[in-house]
Amino acid sequence: MNIQQPAAKVNWATGNLEGKKVSKTVRKLKHLEGVFADEEAYSSMDPETVVYEVEVLEQEQPGKEGGLLFGTSYLYPGKVGDEYFMTKGHFHEKRDRAEYYWGIRGSGLLLLMDEQGVTTAEQVFPGSLHYVPGHIAHRLVNTGSEVLAVGACWPSDAGHDYGSIADRGFTARVKESGGKAATETG
Numbered sequence: 287m288n289i290q291q292p293a294a295k296v297n298w299a300t301g302n303l304e305g306k307k308v309s310k311t312v313r314k315l316k317h318l319e320g321v322f323a324d325e326e327a328y329s330s331m332d333p334e335t336v337v338y339e340v341e342v343l344e345q346e347q348p349g350k351e352g353g354l355l356f357g358t359s360y361l362y363p364g365k366v367g368d369e370y371f372m373t374k375g376h377f378h379e380k381r382d383r384a385e386y387y388w389g390i391r392g393s394g395l396l397l398l399m400d401e402q403g404v405t406t407a408e409q410v411f412p413g414s415l416h417y418v419p420g421h422i423a424h425r426l427v428n429t430g431s432e433v434l435a436v437g438a439c440w441p442s443d444a445g446h447d448y449g450s451i452a453d454r455g456f457t458a459r460v461k462e463s464g465g466k467a468a469t470e471t472g
């Protein structure tokens with residue numbers, strides 16, 4: 287029998303993925319136009335500021351039915367005005383596709399919004415496990431002072447629908463108020 291190398295190596299303390307099929311996406315402030323409420327604060331910041339990075343093990347081609355993708359997101363600490371750094375957020379393009387998230391490092395919130403615009407949040411911390419059902423938009427928010435690293439596993443054909451979020455946003459925002467994270471709806 288021929289013993290093969292595994293698909294990749296994961297550093298479970300940091301989330302870092304290492305392997306031939308690992309791709310990396312960097313999202314800077316300049317890629318997040320319209321995401322944060324305070325446009326004045328947004329335009330006064332360096333557009334090259336890295337907000338988050340995503341490593342994905344593309345063992346299967348994205349889009350392939352039946353496969354799974356596996357990734358780690360690294361969301362840096364920071365704020366635009368008083369609003370914490372967050373991901374763009376999305377529904378899956380194939381709406382019924384679910385996903386698991388788990389906290390690795392740092393602390394934050396996972397915002398979950400249904401198609402009627404009802405948003406809930408779950409606390410993210412090392413060891414937290416989150417099930418994101420289909421038809422639910424998801425966005426990570428870093429409310430801490432260190433990097434928030436979160437693992438994820440989702441179907442290869444899920445895709446991303448960023449458009450609906452760009453049009454309507456999430457119905458809740460997470461801002462610092464009196465030194466603490468507070469959610470604001472509406």
Ligand code: 6PG
Nearest residue numbers: 340357359373374375376438440
């Ligand atoms: C996915 C996952 C996850 C997500 C990143 C970045 O479906 O691919 O939810 O890998 O893409 O955390 O978030 P955005 O895709 O919203 O920028």
Ligand code: NI
Nearest residue numbers: 378385424440
């Ligand atoms: Ni997703």
